[in-house]
Amino acid sequence: MSGESLRKGEQTQARILDAAYDLFMAQGYHGTSMRQIAERADLTLGGVYNHFASKEDIWVAVLLERHPYRAVMPLLRTAEGDTAEAFVRNAAQRLVGELSKRKDLLHLMFIELIEFNGAHIPTLYAHIAPELLPLFDVVSARAAGLRPLSLPVLARSFLGFFFSYYVTEALMPPVLRALMGDDALDAFIDIYLHGVLADGVARGELQGATTWRSEAEMHRENPLESAQSATSSFC
Amino acid sequence: MSGESLRKGEQTQARILDAAYDLFMAQGYHGTSMRQIAERADLTLGGVYNHFASKEDIWVAVLLERHPYRAVMPLLRTAEGDTAEAFVRNAAQRLVGELSKRKDLLHLMFIELIEFNGAHIPTLYAHIAPELLPLFDVVSARAAGLRPLSLPVLARSFLGFFFSYYVTEALMPPVLRALMGDDALDAFIDIYLHGVLADGVARGELQGATTWRSEAEMHRENPLESAQSATSSFC
DNA sequence: AAAATAATAACGAACGTTCGCTTTTTTCTG
């Protein structure tokens, strides 16, 4: 019962981080107490302090160990597709797929931003910087099919565009999300690849091409009734 | 000294909301105490409770009164431009301009999401639903120049894409942001209008067209050194 | 036997909220 197994203390430490992660995600940092962490880790309050000196130390450990880059970067690094379009499609689907499976991933960063004003972000980036650069190489290998945008612009627009898929998922009124249907991601990818303008169209099939004009006209016909029905479905 | 002026209690109530808003933005909901709110509103702790029954009531009042839609929707409703492209450009510049001037706008929604799990979002949308629909009409009037995407997809991609401009502004390592330069927004708009693919290019000048390939190759030459220099600039 | 880990109990401080009282403001009335 030794050798490859973790030492007792390391197991407990991992249990504390597990408990803290779950609670932070559900209630935020200030909304979570040390007593809750201790109880969920099957430990007494005092016992926790044998492994972490403070509550904030627990947060930093959680942040460094569970930050979303850790989960997202391998997905992007191994994305498939020879052409730029196929690669972007695959990478976007992987990214959003993972984000929607694990809605907590970005949550961690938002807690850091909101409750700490990003005070630990420099520490975080110092921790993951070595993993960032190989990612650039993957993108640059497919650069031939892309317009000559700068690498930071590309990275930021790609991540931002599909991160926003997650954010709007949470922020949008349910009734609007329902109108969007299940192929919303395909429509997002399409916009990212080809833009919203109609000028250079005729690039093949367009998913998400619905009867939206008639919807809008319906709104114009009787805006008040639409507003009221929308209002009621919000609640 | 009466008539058009506010009653005394309403002034104080507004002062409480001002104070609470500032503190919530800086420290989050759970990170802010009623005593801090009282002090910043030049009031005693007990006095606050003459105007709000609880701390959470203050939060809801702040959320309903200061939510970003209130500031953003008039900007979009009065955006100019006859063609779809001109309109999108103008609307995006207005949106991001306002977001970067007032970095707190989205913060409010994130606090709601993180510290309350969005418990008040239905209330919020019930509150602003009547303002949402006129916005749809504005977009549908310019629909001719856009590809036939559904209205919700258009709304979500537009807001999401440029909201993400704000989010990545806060999340990205400073060294990457610096690489992007000041014309990053123009590049964002361009991507939203025309996409990232090179297939339908030759649409005129392209801002942000830098020597990014050489940068990437520099990284490939000596990845470790780049990583270390990047690491050091993070801190 | 030594070192690491856990439990117990307690600390002072801060939390949201309530209370009784005084002062100010508004409204009613002559």
Next chain:
DNA sequence: CAGAAAAAAGCGAACGTTCGTTATTATTTT
């Protein structure tokens, strides 16, 4: 317009609870 009556607003202290943290003591693991 004055002044009393009513209502609203503000104060200061205290409530009971929970917070993060820390000693001290007991129990396991090495």
